[in-house]
Amino acid sequence: MEFRSLRIHAMSGVTGVVLAGGQGRRMGGVDKGLQPFRGKPLAQWAIERFAPQVDELIINANQNAEAYARCGHRVVPDELTGFAGPLAGLHAGLKAAGGEFVATVPCDSPFLPSDLVARLRCALGDNDLAVAKTGSQAHPVFALARRSVLPHLEAYLARGGRKIDDWYATLKVVEVAFDDEAEAFRNLNTREELERE
Numbered sequence: 001m002e003f004r005s006l007r008i009h010a011m012s013g014v015t016g017v018v019l020a021g022g023q024g025r026r027m028g029g030v031d032k033g034l035q036p037f038r039g040k041p042l043a044q045w046a047i048e049r050f051a052p053q054v055d056e057l058i059i060n061a062n063q064n065a066e067a068y069a070r071c072g073h074r075v076v077p078d079e080l081t082g083f084a085g086p087l088a089g090l091h092a093g094l095k096a097a098g099g100e101f102v103a104t105v106p107c108d109s110p111f112l113p114s115d116l117v118a119r120l121r122c123a124l125g126d127n128d129l130a131v132a133k134t135g136s137q138a139h140p141v142f143a144l145a146r147r148s149v150l151p152h153l154e155a156y157l158a159r160g161g162r163k164i165d166d167w168y169a170t171l172k173v174v175e176v177a178f179d180d181e182a183e184a185f186r187n188l189n190t191r192e193e194l195e196r197e
Helices: 003-012 042-051 065-069 086-096 114-125 149-156 162-167 179-187 191-196
Strands: 014-020 056-061 075-076 101-106 128-136 137-146 171-175
Touching: 003 162, 014 086, 014 114, 042 056, 042 101, 042 114, 065 075, 065 179, 075 086, 075 137, 075 171, 086 101, 086 149, 086 162, 101 114, 101 179, 114 128, 114 171, 128 179, 137 149, 137 162
Parallel strands: 014 056, 014 101, 056 075, 128 171
Antiparallel strands: 101 137, 128 137
């Protein structure tokens, strides 16, 4: 019962953003989120695990928008050109979000934790951003940010900044341990990994 009340609280005003805006270089330049995995597009697995945790879900994609739209959610591209990385996807998500908070996950993580948003939201406190961590490794694209960081992010991007870790270093960030669910953060970056699973 305690966990259920925590989860309801965590979902309050949260927009989820599935980051599918990359070029899929490690997968041979194909749109990674649309590659088949166990009978459906890879991104669909992440969407199905993530959607119940948030109030609305947005897919950030820079190509094949119609294919992503068939997953049943709004699709928004980066405003920055040239596949500028996850910060560009977060920027697009922050601008499109209806909630006070924005949670992000990558499209290539089909096993992501079903309690990700609840635990990040619980730990956020008065920080700007909460990010998942296993062991000593932070997972910067598994994060929950206040929508109020948008002007700060826009200023960073306008200065040419693109590195997610460098931007995080300018914020009040809390790292949230998920050592009990470390396997949930596995991502499938290559065709070999897709086939092996």
